[in-house]
Amino acid sequence: NDCQNCGFTQVRINGLDGHYSQILMNSRPVFSALTGVYGLEQIPANMIERVEVMRGGGSALFGSSAVGGTINIITKDPLSNSARVAHTLTSIGPSGAMDNNTTVNASVVTDNNKAGIFIYGQSRYRDGYDHDDDGFTEVAQLKTQTLGARTFLRTTDDSKLTLEYHNTHEYRRGGDQLDQPAHMAMIAEQVDHNIHAGEATFDLWLRDRRDHLSVFAATQNTRRQSYYGSEMDPNAYGRTSDIVVTAGTQWTHPIDRFLFMPSELVAGLEYSYNRLHDVTVGYNHDIVQNVNIYSGYLQNEWKNEKWGFLVGARVDKHSMIDNPVISPRANIRFNPSDNLNFRASYSTGFRSPQAYDEDFHVAIVGGERVVTVLAPGLKQESSQSVSLSADLYHRFGNVQTNLLVEGFFTDLRDVFALRQLDEADEAGNAVLERYNGSGARVMGLNIEAKAFFSSHFDMQGGITLQRSRYKQPEQWSDNPEVAAEKKMFRTPDIYGYFTANWEITHSLKASLTGTGTGPMLVQHLAGSGTDVDLAVRTESFFDASLKFTYTFRLYNRVNLDVSAGVSNIFNSYQNDFDRGPLRDSGYMYGPMLPRCINFGVSLGI
Template identity: 50%
Template sequence: MKQIILALMLAVAGIGVAVAANPIREGNMISGHVLVKGSEENIPYATVLIVGSGQGTVSNEEGQFEFKNLPAGKYTLRVSAVGYKTQEKAIEVNKDFTAVVHFQMEEESFMTDEVVVSANRNEVSRKAAPVVVNVMSAKLFEMVNSTDLAKTLNYQSGLRVENNCQNCGFPQVRINGLEGPYSQILINSRPVISALSGVYGLEQIPVNMIERVEVVRGGGSALFGANAVGGTINIITKDPINNSFQVSSMFSNMDGKSWEQYMGGNVSLVSKDNSYGIALYESYRNRNPYDRDGDGFSELGKLNMNTFGFRAYYRPTHFSRINLEYHTTNEFRRGGNKFDLQPHEADITEQTKHIINSGGLSYDLFWREYKHKISLYGSIQHTDRNSYYGAQKDMNAYGKTDDLTWVAGGMYVGNMNNCLFAPATFTGGLEYQNNSLHDVMTGYHRDMQQDVRIASAFVQNEWKMNVLTMLVGARLDKHNLIDKLIFSPRVNLLYKPTEDFQARLTYSTGFRAPQAYDEDLHV
């Protein structure tokens, strides 16, 4: 009997040694662990992305993560977590064994290495970007207790948000001192915010739909076209990464005179194999009019707003991705006095009711181990506005405005091992924009229509050497209200002799396109 027990123990021990000495025999899979360097503590909920594919996940409570059903090939993983330096590692996946990788994260006092897309239209580390990109994250939104984008931009250097109307208090952002119309506001890199919707647009974007905001100061027309003279503000909406939900509520008071209520909710659902996911958000905001000096006229108007939206993705294959997004905003605002009366019965009233519907669809296709990518995209935004801008009980000051903006295009990105003298990334694409505005004020016998159409082509090449990065690019725009082609060049140099020292030199241009709508004219 003792001999049988001894034989069984030796057999079990032999099996254990064999398992420990060989890798896990489950192919087409990556398994990993995210730890704190030095202490070896687990880092839960770190974001783990496969660079270039758009595929991602988060580490669990033990800091572990995995990707299953991956085609054999070489991949680059990027791990980021709040308070730690972003890390990247290359790994090779095969069909026979699980690829195992561990990340030891170093603590960082300031977030200086986020991934950004506004520098060159491609995902790139902020430290490696050839232009300076300032990033505002969800952490900042929580710290400053903001409910909308307008309340957050003041915390970014070089930006200033002003309330430019004493009655309705419409906000505009100045970049490098230039007025709001000289800056381009983008949603997921698409210029769908028109001159009309941009008047109150900063307050119509709740923070619970935003993943981050990227700000580039200086001319950006070579990348994003018209109006990017002072700079660009790129709003990146939340992408589904893991199963989660969040509910928030806030009450605030200004000078003991005016109350404001905010409620928001987020839900994110992702399949086990990361083949599809959806992130939904909803927000409600109600603000009473604010009269600072007690003269009976509002400095900040009454505001009531509801927003609902979602962003979803589906991966037909490991080398393709379809993105769909949509959001709708129903907003009422009024400034002036005698809020309990009809607009034409007050001494002065500025009142608008907006119904905004906006959405986008894109398709990304990768090949050759994600070194090449083609993107096809389209975005659209429709604004239906009923307004009253009048004084002295004017019955003729009612108006109605219909505004439609859409953009469609395609882009190719190719990574080359050598282009002339160094490895390079080439980006080229075509884009077409259309904006149709129809404004009617029957009492003033005014019926104005304007159609703006812009056809564009852009190219750029970015060379990456040991300590020097050089980007050269240009864009051609044909505006239907301008006879000549508009040429917008850009040249960017990044000198990085050490990890902690960087020097950048930039030349860029921008232009502002003709447009009928201007808030100063109260069209």
């Protein structure tokens, strides 16, 4: 879902959106509550090796502040001597708006594999996109530059030092009059991020590499200049500083036999510090938030070819919560054969009552600013999650298939909810208050299937059926005539995806992808689109994309890839945007972009 002028992408795990997920970088929790809103979109794809998604309340190893799941972004390591430069040009809709994205990366490794470095960079410029020609953007203007490197040094045969650093400068601007200063526009939402992030990890293997000790430190420092205002308001400029520092150690110890079978013991200690300072001088807004988290975890996994039993727990002492939070985790795996795998898991998690990313995004509704505040005595939100799954592999002749069926249930207590207060704040802003609601239950069924017909053709897809409901109807509007809602907003009861990859010839490849989203409830606040607050049931969306890539082999180990494609082929896109300066800037849903034409070229060595 693209937030009206600034724009961010949400993910969904086990029926819960991205606000309930924890984002990690190389298993390190360096994304703060503020930077998590843009965290995924600000990371260049050319620096990512893979993305690991862990469902449920959290992992004892990676933290408990994930209620729905954990997204772990693993960056690329230097593995061989290589280089690649690529450029992609995207035409957005029929308006002539363009998205230019250039990426560069190179990897150098010594002959003895004792040291290596991977360097990556990105430069991107995207025009603002106005879908309904009212002079106000539906997709923000974007300018991004990223430069970073990841390097390793094997200090001995049994030790390794890894260092990583990257800097991202990103500017986003939406609304009208994009070529003018923000305070000259009728609506402007503008953020200018400057992010420095770094990590250092030292790995040591002992006892003939049976024991593994890892010590790490990571940080992310964000400086943000912002403007959230309307009607040429000169007082809506703000600035935010946000720093995260995390450090810890982890020990992994295999045991030949512990009680009843071989096992692996993992223990660790972590410390995390976050300081956030948010200021809007013209509105007398000045917030300082300091968070300290001391954590320890212990996990043991018994495993053999047929059985696996995992038991672990994490203890977090959060400075904004009076008592330590204990988060247990358990998992059972049963493999009756090589082709069948059953799992059952139980986990818990929590979200602390600190200010979150959306609390520092000031929406514009009906031409006035709407800010979010925390209710007095706000308690942490907690979860308990249970999942059962069956994973089946079977070969039909030359076709290898995989079927995953998973049921999930999450019970949320003291769930965070929003309600609009009757009175404005001292600066005249409308106020949304974050409070503890009655709780909620999220349950559903997830089915995924894969088929590998040959080395040249494969398909996979999945569908999720879910039910997300508050335990008691929650009043979300200050209008007493607006009904309270028991269904959670922006949570469709059905959604799914598919991908297909076909190597047509040795040089020509095609990929077809798609995502489908069923109807959902979305809040539509009074403005130019409606006279009263409404809970709108959206239409369904199906976003399909097709891409062809042809490879020219110029010289030995030198390849030129040329690609072309169409995304959102059927132009499945929201058609009821609010118009003009009195619009509800948060009334955005569905696919982020309309139909787009894409062209790309890539040179690799």
